[in-house]
Amino acid sequence: MSITGNDIKILQSIAGHRSDVTTCDFTSDYTLVTGSSDKTIRIWDWVPGSGYVQRSDSPLKAHKYQVTCVRISPQGAMFASASVDGTAILWNLHSAVRLYTMVQVNGDAIRVCRFAPDSSILVTAGDNGAVCIWDLVHRSLIRTIFEHEGTTTSLAFTSDSQYLISACSLEVLRVWYVQDLVDTTADAACNPVAKCENAHDLGISCVDVNKTISVDESDPLIKYYTMATSGNSNEIKIWTITSKSTPKHKSGVNEVSVDYCDTYDGHNSSVTCIRYNTSGTFLVSCSLDKLVKIWDREGNCLASLEGHSRYVNCVAISKDSLLAASGSNDKLILVWDLSGNLTTDSELVKPLHLSQNYIGGIPELQLMTNAESNDNEVKLLEKIDDISDGAINCCSFNNNGVLATASGDKLVRLFKVVEENNNVEEVCWSPLEGHTYPVNYVEFSRDGTKLASCSLDGCTNIWNAENGEKLVTLPENSLGIKVCRFSPNGELLITAGDDEKATIWHSSNFEEITTLEGHLDAVTSTSFTPDGQIIATTSMNADFRLWKADTYETISVKEDAHDYGIQSCDFSQNLDPVPNNIIDVQSYLLGTCGNDGFVKLWSISVPKKKNDELDFDDVEVKVWRSLQGHGGNVICVRFSPNVSEIICSTATDRQARIWSVYSAECLYVLDHDSIVTACAFSSDCSLLATGCIDKTLWLWKLPQQLVFRTIVANKIKCRTKALIDWTTTDVVKWLKNMGLEDVIVNVQNASLDGQKLLTLSEEQICCGLDLSDDQSERLSKEIRWLKQDELQIHRTGSSEIPHEFLCPITHEIMREPVTCSDGFTYEKNAICEWFMSGKYTSPLTNEILVNTGYTYNQELRNAIHSFLDNEDQTP
Numbered sequence: 001m002s003i004t005g006n007d008i009k010i011l012q013s014i015a016g017h018r019s020d021v022t023t024c025d026f027t028s029d030y031t032l033v034t035g036s037s038d039k040t041i042r043i044w045d046w047v048p049g050s051g052y053v054q055r056s057d058s059p060l061k062a063h064k065y066q067v068t069c070v071r072i073s074p075q076g077a078m079f080a081s082a083s084v085d086g087t088a089i090l091w092n093l094h095s096a097v098r099l100y101t102m103v104q105v106n107g108d109a110i111r112v113c114r115f116a117p118d119s120s121i122l123v124t125a126g127d128n129g130a131v132c133i134w135d136l137v138h139r140s141l142i143r144t145i146f147e148h149e150g151t152t153t154s155l156a157f158t159s160d161s162q163y164l165i166s167a168c169s170l171e172v173l174r175v176w177y178v179q180d181l182v183d184t185t186a187d188a189a190c191n192p193v194a195k196c197e198n199a200h201d202l203g204i205s206c207v208d209v210n211k212t213i214s215v216d217e218s219d220p221l222i223k224y225y226t227m228a229t230s231g232n233s234n235e236i237k238i239w240t241i242t243s244k245s246t247p248k249h250k251s252g253v254n255e256v257s258v259d260y261c262d263t264y265d266g267h268n269s270s271v272t273c274i275r276y277n278t279s280g281t282f283l284v285s286c287s288l289d290k291l292v293k294i295w296d297r298e299g300n301c302l303a304s305l306e307g308h309s310r311y312v313n314c315v316a317i318s319k320d321s322l323l324a325a326s327g328s329n330d331k332l333i334l335v336w337d338l339s340g341n342l343t344t345d346s347e348l349v350k351p352l353h354l355s356q357n358y359i360g361g362i363p364e365l366q367l368m369t370n371a372e373s374n375d376n377e378v379k380l381l382e383k384i385d386d387i388s389d390g391a392i393n394c395c396s397f398n399n400n401g402v403l404a405t406a407s408g409d410k411l412v413r414l415f416k417v418v419e420e421n422n423n424v425e426e427v428c429w430s431p432l433e434g435h436t437y438p439v440n441y442v443e444f445s446r447d448g449t450k451l452a453s454c455s456l457d458g459c460t461n462i463w464n465a466e467n468g469e470k471l472v473t474l475p476e477n478s479l480g481i482k483v484c485r486f487s488p489n490g491e492l493l494i495t496a497g498d499d500e501k502a503t504i505w506h507s508s509n510f511e512e513i514t515t516l517e518g519h520l521d522a523v524t525s526t527s528f529t530p531d532g533q534i535i536a537t538t539s540m541n542a543d544f545r546l547w548k549a550d551t552y553e554t555i556s557v558k559e560d561a562h563d564y565g566i567q568s569c570d571f572s573q574n575l576d577p578v579p580n581n582i583i584d585v586q587s588y589l590l591g592t593c594g595n596d597g598f599v600k601l602w603s604i605s606v607p608k609k610k611n612d613e614l615d616f617d618d619v620e621v622k623v624w625r626s627l628q629g630h631g632g633n634v635i636c637v638r639f640s641p642n643v644s645e646i647i648c649s650t651a652t653d654r655q656a657r658i659w660s661v662y663s664a665e666c667l668y669v670l671d672h673d674s675i676v677t678a679c680a681f682s683s684d685c686s687l688l689a690t691g692c693i694d695k696t697l698w699l700w701k702l703p704q705q706l707v708f709r710t711i712v713a714n715k716i717k718c719r720t721k722a723l724i725d726w727t728t729t730d731v732v733k734w735l736k737n738m739g740l741e742d743v744i745v746n747v748q749n750a751s752l753d754g755q756k757l758l759t760l761s762e763e764q765i766c767c768g769l770d771l772s773d774d775q776s777e778r779l780s781k782e783i784r785w786l787k788q789d790e791l792q793i794h795r796t797g798s799s800e801i802p803h804e805f806l807c808p809i810t811h812e813i814m815r816e817p818v819t820c821s822d823g824f825t826y827e828k829n830a831i832c833e834w835f836m837s838g839k840y841t842s843p844l845t846n847e848i849l850v851n852t853g854y855t856y857n858q859e860l861r862n863a864i865h866s867f868l869d870n871e872d873q874t875p
Contacts, residue, residue, distance in 0.1 A: 007340025008294075008303050011323070012051040014333040016042055016059075020311075021327025023069045026318045027076045027093065028810045030348045032325055034333055035067030041081050043096065044333075051344035052335060057096045062089055065109075068126075073115050075833040076810055080122055082110035088124045090136070092837045099837065100139045105130045114155040116164075119833045121182060123164060125152035131166055133181050136836060138645070138662030143181055145190060147174060153204055158225050159211040162722055163193075163241065163256070165227065167204035172197050173229065175241060175256055179722075194241070194256040200231030206273050209241075212280035220758045221245045221724065227258075228283055230271035236264040236285055238299070245724045264299045267291065273314045277321045284324055286312035292326050292336070307334050319812070322348070349811065378658070378668045378688070379701040382424050387413065392678055392691025394441045394636075398448035398465060399683045402427070403699075405691060406439035412453045412461075414468070417687060417699070424699055429468030434461045437480070440497075445486045450507070452493060454481035460495050462510065472510045483525050487549070488532045496523035502537050504552065514552045518545055527571045529588050533614060534604070536590055538566035544592060546604065548616055555616050558602070562594025568636045569593075572644035572661070584608045584727075589624065589661070591647055593634035599627035599649045601661065612729060625664045629657055636678050640685045648688060650676035656690045658702075670700060723786070726754030738782050739858045743775050757783060785865055805864050809834060809843050813868075817861050818854035822847065825857050 019037035026032055032044040032052060040059035044052040063083035072079045078099065082088045086107035090100040102124060104110050110126040121142075122134045129148035134141055150170035157164055157178075164176040175194035183190075209227045216222035225241040237260065244255040269288035276283050282302065283295045290312055292305040310329035317324050324336040342348075390408020397403050403415045403424070412432040415424050437456035444451050444465055451465040458477035463470055479498035486493055486507065493510075496502035502516040502523050521541035528535055534555065538544040542565050546555040572589035588604040603624035607615040632652035639661070640646045646667065650656045656670040656679055674694035681688055688700040726734075731752050732744050746769040756765065762783045766776035807814045807827035816828040822842035826834075831854065834843060841848050 008305060009337050009340060010307050010334055011337040011342055012335040012344060014052050016054055017331050019331060020329040021313060021331060021333055022067060023314045024316045024325050024327045024333060025070050025072045026316050027072050028319045028812055030318055033070045033079055034327060035070045035081060037066040039063050039065060041067055041070060046348050048347045049345055060096055062098060068111050069113050071113055071115055073833060074117050074119050075830040077833040077837040080113045082113040082124060084109040086110060088113050102134055104132060105144055111151060111153055112155050114157060116157050116161045117159055118161040123155050125155055127151050129168060140663030154207040156207040156209045158209050160213060165207050167207045169203035171199050171203055173199045175258060177254055193254060194258050196258045199229060200233055202232035204229055204231045206230045208274050208276050210276045210280040211278060228274050230274045232270045234267040234269055236271055236274060238262040262299055264295050266293055266301045275315050275317055277317045278319050284315045284317055286315045286326055305336060377703060378670060381699045381701050384424060384697040386695050387697050388695050390438060391693040391695060392697055393439060394678045395680045395689045395691050396443045397680050397682045398444040400448055403689055404442045404451055405697060406442040406453055408438040410435045410437060410439060412439055412442055432463055432468050434470055435459060441483045443485050445490045446488055447490055452484040454484040454495055456480040460484050474505060474510060485526055487528045488530055494526050496526050496537060498522045502526055516547055516552060518554060524566055525568045527569050529571050530573045530575055536569050538569045538592060540565040542566060544569060556619050556621050558621055561592060562596045564595035566592050566594045567634060570638050572639045573642055574644045586614055591637045591639060593637040593649055595633040597630045597632060597634060599634055599637055601625040627659050627664055629666050638679050638681060640681045641683055648679045650679050650690060723754045724758055728753050737856055740779060743771060743779055746771060814864060817857040819857045820854045821849050825860060
């Protein structure tokens with residue numbers, strides 16, 4: 001929309017705060033959030049006929065001192081607030097429930113907080129100069145940067161989430177590559193990719209980056225970002241950030257420069273805040289001169305708005321640029337009508353027409369206010385006493401909810417957990433008899449058809465898991481067998497024990513393949529990586545060894561991993577468990593525990609060759625997290641299935657502990673009556689079984705939010721990978737999501753990657769892939785749309801947008817529509833952020849979702865892009 005200074009008017013003057021209004025921000029549906037020196041945050045909703053009305057659950061009084069900053073998350077499900085009290089708080093916007101409190105280094109005052117545009121991280125900074133990077137998916141601090149010597153006054157992201165700009169009171173600007181910031185595997189300090197000193201006399205007060213990105217016509221790998229800064233002078237400066245990208249998987253380093261372009265001169269005092277509108281067509285500023293000004297791209301002042309009687313501290317612009325808000329030391333918030341056509345009777349939020357795929361229909365949008373489940377505790381469903389005549393040494397679930405136990409009475413027992421009431425019932429063919437000494441270990445094959453058990457008698461038995469029939473007994477070992485585990489594909493079985501060796505067997509004919517030797521004491525545990533590439537074995541000699549699963553060669557030996565010996569190990573099922581910015585490295589996460597009372601998480605990094613094969617000659621193994629809390633020897637450790645967001649450990653201190661893998665926080669402590677020897681998660685992570693030395697079996701119900709968060713973590717693209725960094729594997733994944741499976745073979749043969757997608761035209765790509773006309777047409781469209789998304793080109797068209805093209809959460813046209821289990825379609829990033837905010841109910845029906853799965857709505861996506869393409873062609 002075009003701005004005409006004469007048309008702008010004050011739409012509403014909002015009084016409510018008892019002191020200076022220091023910060024404000026809009027949501028996409030016009031809700032206004034404000035913060036003040038009166039320590040409160042206030043939420044204002046637009047009500048036709050009344051204008052802005054304060055919510056019933058407002059004000060929020062969680063901060064102890066002045067609120068310095070509030071920011072709405074990119075999809076509008078959450079907001080963050082920062083304060084002089086040294087804390088930043090993450091809130092659910094719709095229910096005003098506090099989700100997480102972040103404390104700045106040393107508890108010093110926080111002046112600014114910013115969300116990354118992809119919702120993956122929140123950055124906070126303040127008086128001590130430290131810049132803190134917070135992982136929003138796992139709600140943990142992942143990096144703290146100490147580079148600014150003065151107060152860090154402002155932060156801003158580029159709209160593609162690739163760069164973060166920080167500014168301080170000592171006139172210094174720094175540009176950071178976001179992938180470097182979130183790489184938690186890097187040992188070296190994170191350095192800025194560009195720096196500008198003496199940017200403003202007397203210090204910088206605010207930074208904002210225009211959301212429009214330009215690309216060099218002669219080199220598509222060069223991007224231009226426009227940045228505005230303000231300071232304690234009366235000037236606004238305009239800068240160009242130039243970035244030349246090089247793919248990370250080709251060991252490249254981005255070349256970044258910051259160049260001065262222009263100065264906007266019009267204020268008579270310090271410029272306190274500047275904000276670009278969403279389309280980047282104009283800039284709004286405010287100042288200690290009591291004025292709000294609007295500037296076009298050429299630096300012309302389009303409007304100078306008077307209305308405040310004291311210093312103006314903050315400004316915000318609605319996403320559609322219809323409204324602006326300003327907050328001042330006069331304690332007022334002024335809402336400005338930038339179109340000149342609005343009144344307090346205007347209906348800004350249009351009613352949403354719901355599709356008929358929800359039976360019964362909902363007459364209007366029902367964004368919930370209290371949908372969070374208060375039931376967030378682990379519940380003991382059942383404690384089964386004396387299920388055996390010996391200690392429970394091990395337990396294991398299969399995918400059908402059958403639980404197997406190994407005990408000191410020489411028996412294997414199987415139980416069925418009844419889904420309706422969670423009762424535990426022993427199956428009719430249990431117990432399984434076949435061992436002559438205590439059974440040490442049991443495990444189901446991944447498909448649930450086989451069950452392996454091993455014993456102190458030196459035997460390993462393989463059972464039909466569906467009827468209890470013994471299939472085979474592996475050749476007897478002269479010493480006891482401590483562990484038996486299947487490979488992920490079920491083709492291999494590994495056994496190990498007191499003879500200091502591990503033996504690999506075919507699981508089809510049960511013939512011995514090879515023996516792994518090298519440990520100097522009993523082998524206590526073993527585990528396969530989720531892709532079956534690596535085997536880990538641990539020993540009472542305190543070392544663990546990594547072996548290639550195809551040639552059985554030793555890859556790495558880690559001596560003295562735990563004092564006094566290692567008891568158990570388990571690999572995370574997540575194939576990308578440790579955030580890093582190294583594209584050509586495969587990472588794994590190994591959990592170990594031992595007699596020193598620690599649980600340790602080991603990052604294992606294996607370089608990739610050009611053909612994506614792993615190079616085991618240069619494997620790096622190091623401690624990534626150390627979990628401390630047990631008061632005795634830790635006996636067993638198990639990751640949760642699938643995404644492995646949590647890990648459970650059991651110990652001689654009579655406790656089982658559930659830990660967050662990424663924050664290293666102990667989430668729950670489960671007390672027992674005796675030493676806890678074993679634990680196992682159900683396949684959907686809804687149940688946890690623990691076994692004890694006193695012959696008892698405990699079954700725990702995990703809270704739904706913990707279960708859902710585990711599932712959601714696998715769906716959220718926590719770390720946005722730039723298109724240039726896409727490997728051929730990434731391109732194949734994208735094609736599958738877009739329903740273009742029929743061109744995948746051609747793409748793999750041509751080694752199509754992100755650099756080629758960016759630098760070659762759609763015609764060149766399709767010709768090089770030797771595609772049919774129909775395939776070429778479909779792929780060309782997808783590539784064109786992909787490049788538009790990469791440049792954050794948000795096309796809206798001039799015509800009325802069909803209501804079914806709008807996301808029910810953001811009220812904006814969808815780019816990646818996905819259909820959830822409630823039958824409705826949402827923008828993918830919006831529904832993911834909805835889940836991140838603690839909501840596991842339908843945004844439209846308020847009903848608990850059956851699951852957090854979604855499918856891409858390709859038909860709707862194609863319709864949206866066709867509509868926008870037609871709009872672009874309309875004169």
